[in-house]
Amino acid sequence: xxxxxxxxxxxxxxxxxxxxxxxxxxxxxxxxxxxxxxxxxxxxxxxxxxxxxxxxxxxxxxxxxxxxxxxxxxxxxxxxxxxxxxxxxxxxxxxxxxxxxxxxxxxxxxxxxxxxxxxxxxxxxxxxxxxxxxxxxxxxxxxxxxxxxxxxxxxxxxxxxxxxxxxxxxxxxxxxxxxxxxxxxxxxxxxxxxxxxxxxxxxxxxxxxxxxxxxxxxxxxxxxxxxxx
Numbered sequence: 143x144x145x146x147x148x149x150x151x152x153x154x155x156x157x158x159x160x161x162x163x164x165x166x167x168x169x170x171x172x173x174x175x176x177x178x179x180x181x182x183x184x185x186x187x188x189x190x191x192x193x194x195x196x197x198x199x200x201x202x203x204x205x206x207x208x209x210x211x212x213x214x215x216x217x218x219x220x221x222x223x224x225x226x227x228x229x230x231x232x233x234x235x236x237x238x239x240x241x242x243x244x245x246x247x248x249x250x251x252x253x254x255x256x257x258x259x260x261x262x263x264x265x266x267x268x269x270x271x272x273x274x275x276x277x278x279x280x281x282x283x284x285x286x287x288x289x290x291x292x293x294x295x296x297x298x299x300x301x302x303x304x305x306x307x308x309x310x311x312x313x314x315x316x317x318x319x320x321x322x323x324x325x326x327x328x329x330x331x332x333x334x335x336x337x338x339x340x341x342x343x344x345x346x347x348x349x350x351x352x353x354x355x356x357x358x359x360x361x362x363x364x365x366x367x368x369x370x371x
Contacts, residue, residue: 192256192270192271193367193370195256195257195258195270196254196255196256196257196270196367196370197254197255197256197257197260197364197365197366197367198212198213198239198241198250198253198254198255198364198365198366198367199212199213199255199260199267199314199362199363199364200212200239200362200363200364200365201236201326201359201361201362202312202358202361202362202363203358203359203361205326205330205345205358205359206330207238207330207343209238209239209241210238210239211236211237211238211239211326211343211345212236212237212238212239212240212253213234213236213253213255213267213276213347214234214235214236214237214252214253214344215234215235215252215253215269215272215274215295216232216233216234216235216344217232217252231294232294233279233292233293233294233346233347234276234292234293234294234295234347235344235345235346235347236326236327236344236345236346236347237253237333237342237343237344237345238333238342238343238344239253239365240253240336240342240368241368242368243336243368249336250367250368250370251269251271251272252269252271252272253367254269254270254271254367255267255268255269255270255364255367256268256269256270257364259275260306260308260364261308264305264306264307264317265305265306265307265308266298266300266304266305266306267306267314268298269295272295273297273298274295274296274297274298275295275296275297275298275299275304276293276294276295276304276306277293277294277295277296277301277303277304278291278293278303278304278316278318278349279291279292279293279294279303286318286319287316287318287319287322287349289322289350289351290325290348290349290350291316291322291348291349291350292346292347292348292349293347293348293349302317302318303318305317305318306324307320308362311361312361312362312363313352313360313361313362314362315352316349319349321351321352322349322350322351322352323349323350323351323352323356323360324347324348324349324360324362325347325348325349325350325356325359325360326345326346326347326359326360327345327346327347327348327359328345328359329345329346330343330344330345331343331344331345332344
């Protein structure tokens with residue numbers, strides 16, 4: 143009995159799978175199969191292309207950045223494996239949305255989110271190309287979320303600390319504590335660039351008390367991910 147790890151966006155040539163699809167005999171709610179067991183005589187099928195489910199989660203307000211800010215993983219996980227990513231333990235951040243760039247499937251892998259996972263019940267923020275989920279860094283037995291709690295990218299487990307709910311008004315709330323909203327920081331810092339003289343920017347990302355005063359930093363929308371080449 144052989145086990146094959148299926149990472150979203152990988153090409154499983156031996157199975158004749160296409161890029162961005164997973165081969166499985168089950169139908170996980172989030173459309174991702176972290177591993178499949180191949181059995182003699184079993185009937186397998188290709189899931190719908192992950193690219194069809196991919197979005198970017200973007201702050202509605204520009205906050206001085208006309209390209210907007212999107213949910214992002216620090217650094218650049220080029221290996222496609224969050225467990226081998228040097229900055230995996232760093233808090234997640236908001237970063238200039240990476241749109242209008244060549245090779246966007248690679249460059250934007252740390253900003254591509256699963257629409258079906260975000261809108262599920264319960265929802266979660268699943269980075270499709272990395273098969274990793276946002277996890278709130280809470281305290282104690284994780285029955286409450288501390289003020290300005292950070293979050294990290296971890297293997298998806300379905301734990302309560304990975305569950306969120308996006309409201310009709312664009313707030314992304316922690317299921318552990320619905321009084322806490324995903325909030326972008328007040329300060330922006332340069333974060334490299336793709337074009338000379340046009341730097342990208344990053345801001346901190348926390349789960350903070352939902353307030354009307356901070357609505358511009360707590361209101362999000364989903365936008366289509368750029369075409370993946």
